[in-house]
Amino acid sequence: MNDAQTIAVEVIGIEQVTPLIKHFKLAPIGGGTLPVFSGGSHIIVVMQGAARVHRNPYSLLGSPKELDTYEIGVRRMEESRGGSHFMHDTIEVGSRLEIAHPVNLFGLDKIARKHLLIAGGIGITPFLGQLEDLHGGGVPYELHYSVRSAEHAAFLERLRRREGERLHMYYDSEGLFIPFQTLLANQPLGTHVYVCGPAGMIQHVIDTAHACGWPDSHIHWEQFSAPPVGDAFEVFLARSKISVHVPPDRSLLESIEAAGVEVPYLCRGGVCGFCHTRVLELEGKLLHNDHFLSDADKAKAKSIMPCVSRAHCRRLVLDL
Amino acid sequence: MNMSAVFKPHETFRDDFSYRNSPHAIRRFPLPFPEDSYMYSVNIEPHLPGPPGSVVQFAFDVDEHYVAECRERAIVLAAEPLRYQALPHMLSSQWDCLELIMESLARDYPAHFSLSKQGNRWHWINRPLGIDQHFTFGDTTTLPREPLDYITRQAQGDFVVMDQREGDLWAEAGMVTTQADWSMDFDLGMTFKEWHGPVPLAHELQVFDRALKFLLNLRLGQPVRRLNWTMTIHPRLDTSPENYPKWGPDRAAVTAQNAGDLVHLRVELQGLWRLPRSNAIVFGIRCYLISLRELATVPKWARRVHRVLRDLHPALVDYKGLTRYRDAAVAWLAPFDDGAPTTAGTAPE
Numbered sequence: 301m302n303d304a305q306t307i308a309v310e311v312i313g314i315e316q317v318t319p320l321i322k323h324f325k326l327a328p329i330g331g332g333t334l335p336v337f338s339g340g341s342h343i344i345v346v347m348q349g350a351a352r353v354h355r356n357p358y359s360l361l362g363s364p365k366e367l368d369t370y371e372i373g374v375r376r377m378e379e380s381r382g383g384s385h386f387m388h389d390t391i392e393v394g395s396r397l398e399i400a401h402p403v404n405l406f407g408l409d410k411i412a413r414k415h416l417l418i419a420g421g422i423g424i425t426p427f428l429g430q431l432e433d434l435h436g437g438g439v440p441y442e443l444h445y446s447v448r449s450a451e452h453a454a455f456l457e458r459l460r461r462r463e464g465e466r467l468h469m470y471y472d473s474e475g476l477f478i479p480f481q482t483l484l485a486n487q488p489l490g491t492h493v494y495v496c497g498p499a500g501m502i503q504h505v506i507d508t509a510h511a512c513g514w515p516d517s518h519i520h521w522e523q524f525s526a527p528p529v530g531d532a533f534e535v536f537l538a539r540s541k542i543s544v545h546v547p548p549d550r551s552l553l554e555s556i557e558a559a560g561v562e563v564p565y566l567c568r569g570g571v572c573g574f575c576h577t578r579v580l581e582l583e584g585k586l587l588h589n590d591h592f593l594s595d596a597d598k599a600k601a602k603s604i605m606p607c608v609s610r611a612h613c614r615r616l617v618l619d620l
Numbered sequence: 621m622n623m624s625a626v627f628k629p630h631e632t633f634r635d636d637f638s639y640r641n642s643p644h645a646i647r648r649f650p651l652p653f654p655e656d657s658y659m660y661s662v663n664i665e666p667h668l669p670g671p672p673g674s675v676v677q678f679a680f681d682v683d684e685h686y687v688a689e690c691r692e693r694a695i696v697l698a699a700e701p702l703r704y705q706a707l708p709h710m711l712s713s714q715w716d717c718l719e720l721i722m723e724s725l726a727r728d729y730p731a732h733f734s735l736s737k738q739g740n741r742w743h744w745i746n747r748p749l750g751i752d753q754h755f756t757f758g759d760t761t762t763l764p765r766e767p768l769d770y771i772t773r774q775a776q777g778d779f780v781v782m783d784q785r786e787g788d789l790w791a792e793a794g795m796v797t798t799q800a801d802w803s804m805d806f807d808l809g810m811t812f813k814e815w816h817g818p819v820p821l822a823h824e825l826q827v828f829d830r831a832l833k834f835l836l837n838l839r840l841g842q843p844v845r846r847l848n849w850t851m852t853i854h855p856r857l858d859t860s861p862e863n864y865p866k867w868g869p870d871r872a873a874v875t876a877q878n879a880g881d882l883v884h885l886r887v888e889l890q891g892l893w894r895l896p897r898s899n900a901i902v903f904g905i906r907c908y909l910i911s912l913r914e915l916a917t918v919p920k921w922a923r924r925v926h927r928v929l930r931d932l933h934p935a936l937v938d939y940k941g942l943t944r945y946r947d948a949a950v951a952w953l954a955p956f957d958d959g960a961p962t963t964a965g966t967a968p969e
Contacts, residue, residue, distance in 0.1 A: 305842070335840055336716075336896035364897060401840045407899045409785050410709035517786045566837055574837050 339430035361428035413490030420497020524569030584613025777906030922956035
């Protein structure tokens with residue numbers, strides 16, 4: 301995609317829902333409705349900062365049936381390169397933003413016999429949209445939601461009101477943790493598990509599910525990586541015949557875009573594989589941070605996801 | 621409007637085969653050969669509005685054959701109801717399809733179709749077919765048929781809806797009555813590569829690996845299209861495997877003398893849309909038929925189609941079912957090919 305295909309929105313509501321998470325309501329400028337979406341979808345929010353443009357993915361957490369507004373939850377990241385800080389510190393009611401059409405990389409499986417949803421912290425956000433799809437659907441589901449402490453439990457009131465006994469809360473502060481082993485070992489055949497949260501939690505759910513005999517097709521997870529900061533490096537774009545400098549606080553993709561070269565992308569979080577780019581020459585090593593390439597492909601160093609990955613190199617030539 | 625021609629409600633695609641293209645329809649025919657030779661490619665492009673009057677001016681092309689094609693579909697369905705099928709988990713995608721088609725037709729052909737909404741209470745008018753329907757969006761009991769069945773009986777072309785899961789696309793609903801020798805009944809529930817299993821050469825070229833990867837990332841609001849083609853004897857829309865005994869033998873009747881009237885180039889304008897509520901993909905396969913005689917009224921096209929058929933890869937000749945009559949078609953076209961070069965692109969000149 302590129303920014304010509306974005307939708308102009310205005311921030312019409314902001315609520316601080318936990319010490320770290322703000323809840324934003326976005327409405328289309330000039331009225332009307334926003335595109336229909338399915339639960340688990342995210343949008344890319346394009347933020348025009350003073351020095352640079354931020355493009356961050358955020359899950360849609362409102363009802364796909366109410367399209368006057370979109371809702372997103374933004375956690376203030378400690379090591380932010382600016383996007384979440386920009387949303388928290390600069391955006392106010394009345395601010396204008398650009399958003400891309402929704403994309404769903406975390407959809408519910410429509411032939412599942414049961415849905416087991418596992419959320420950690422800000423990882424609750426994609427489930428809020430999915431729950432709207434599950435209501436009245438006749439397929440059993442349960443939500444297990446783990447937070448540091450009660451004050452960090454974003455959207456808890458909404459969840460309690462709508463989910464009742466399907467909601468299972470776990471507070472680290474009270475020594476309550478999701479019993480992954482028991483939970484995953486005791487599900488009916490045909491159950492699908494969905495997990496979103498910290499990297500360690502996702503990996504633990506995947507490993508535990510595998511150990512319990514779950515097939516890969518029944519394990520779903522989503523984790524948007526923020527592009528990590530790193531050392532500066534240079535990249536040469538073979539087809540464009542230009543050299544691009546990648547500074548420490550800017551991603552490879554952002555740097556290439558800033559140089560005027562368009563790279564197709566969808567998620568900007570290392571998930572979808574859309575920005576997959578061929579590496580033509582490399583002296584040094586690639587620092588892969590995506591969830592798309594297999595370990596074997598990462599080791600081959602023949603391709604890179606410029607949205608989140610970097611390089612530590614003397615020379616890097618990309619097929620762009 | 622892109623129709624300078626009026627509907628021809630009485631033309632037929634069976635028995636006496638009275639289907640013909642008007643001169644206007646010939647000029648806008650979507651020739652699938654930009655060059656004088658043909659091989660597979662992943663020829664996918666954004667489904668953006670094309671030039672006024674072209675078959676890609678709008679999301680769905682409604683042309684002079686609209687009423688007759690809808691009647692042909694009803695004839696097929698009356699005899700073989702299983703040409704429409706949908707698995708239970710595809711219901712939300714059915715409503716997505718109904719919305720896409722109704723909104724597109726009402727927006728692009730306001731003289732023929734209109735759609736008004738008050739919340740979930742919708743009112744649909746299809747003037748060419750004389751339909752006036754009030755219903756509640758999302759409530760199947762308020763329509764005479766399932767939503768996909770209902771709306772695709774009012775559309776030209778076949779529709780297959782693919783659910784996306786496990787990193788694959790599953791053909792799990794569809795209305796297929798104008799197909800080139802494949803069957804929804806047979807393919808229902810198949811994955812993308814299973815469905816395309818019979819296609820020769822393309823697997824080796826990794827066409828389907830790349831196409832699948834592309835489609836899994838197809839975006840809302842950014843549909844894509846491609847052209848595909850084969851040939852059919854008589855302007856017969858329903859060349860289904862179920863009815864092979866009815867149309868298969870026709871191929872033995874082609875001679876170098878009658879090929880101009882019997883042999884038709886069959887072009888599929890394939891469109892792919894991501895659907896919003898279901899995250900499924902609808903695959904529209906719109907069939908255009910033109911006889912070699914109609915085609916030859918455009919000199920450039922006669923030269924080009926002659927060369928494409930003459931030099932076609934043997935595996936494609938077999939797969940497209942042309943083996944019995946390719947030589948006759950080439951012989952019929954040969955007098956139109958003086959060897960002069962053709963201009964690039966598909967425009968009639």
